[in-house]
Amino acid sequence: MQSSMAGSEDDNHHLIRSDDRQHPANLIPELCRKFWSLGWVTGTGGGTSIRDDDLVYLAPSGVQKELMKSEDIYVLELSKQVDPKKRVYLRSPPSLKPSQCTPLFIAAFTKRGAGCCIHTHSQWAVLVTLLLENQPANKTLFEINNIEQIKGFGKGYQKQGALGYHDTLRIPVIENTPFEEDLTESLEAAMDMYPDTYAVLVRRHGVYVWGETVHKAKTQAESLDYLFQLAVEMRKLGLPWLSDIA
Known part of the structure; x- marks a missing residue:
């Protein structure tokens, strides 16, 4: 429109x-x-x-x-x-x-008080959504733990500190639509369901990442892309994204 x-x-x-x-x-x-x-x-x-x-x-x-x-x-x-x-x-x-990304950016600003929102069409983000699409369960949630780069993410909106090495990073996945602005309601619903997330994946499309500042949004976008690439390579090797290392 x-x-x-x-x-x-x-x-x-x-x-x-x-x-x-x-x-x-x-x-x-x-x-x-x-x-x-x-x-x-x-x-x-x-x-x-x-x-x-x-x-x-x-x-x-x-x-x-x-x-x-x-x-x-x-x-x-x-x-x-x-x-x-x-x-x-x-x-x-x-x-x-x-x-058409504008209403999704606005959602990050109004619902999360973000200072910056980044939208990418990263191939690694798209591949992760495809891998999730083809597994029997948890098709709408990317989860990974016991990876050092997880420490690049905050604990959640209005929470102090960062995630730790043993914590589980969870990124919800929403379904793509022909017109990008029509993703807004799904993105807001994912924010409500996962209030601590700093990102939302869009199936076969890409990812939205936000942060309190430009520096934090950029750092989290880079950390997330690293984790997506790692997750794709782990799946090739038959390695699980979640482990019980303590």
Whole structure:
């Protein structure tokens, strides 16, 4: 669905102008270039969004991520959004389209207080969902424990500290839909069912990962991709994802 918009590039161009490398409009293109180099956002897929207080900065749809510029960034006010499918933007770049990922990013910001949400089309994420799809039980939950990289994740929303080596990391899986914004309700339901998760897998599609800050979201996205790749290789070798090491 085409989103409704307010403002123009001319009257709100200042929102994406900054010499600060940490400004969201500068960080998003930089992050997308990194994710493209990792194979996470090839063919214009995937996206990234950063929240700065009430302002939300978003990568557009259909743009080659390694070529993205700050001028391509959308901006909206989080508190002003009433209908997730009829979003109102402070800044809308000409000749571009808003991302259908936007309502899913908004869910991470509103339900989890996230400062950044990353969506990738990682092959490892997709393969894990396929492996789960073809097992007799637990088709909608990825679980792994006793792996050092699990320590890269927080214990959960509004909880202090990180998971430990022996803890079990659980990432729910939702089913894909023809239109990405239609995933929103399923993603929110998965958040409610697994309140400590920092990510949701989308079957045959990819993964959404969020964190309180850009640094935490990026770290968790990288840790998760490592674990997904490891899980695929473990399955090839007949090794279980869950073990009783104590």
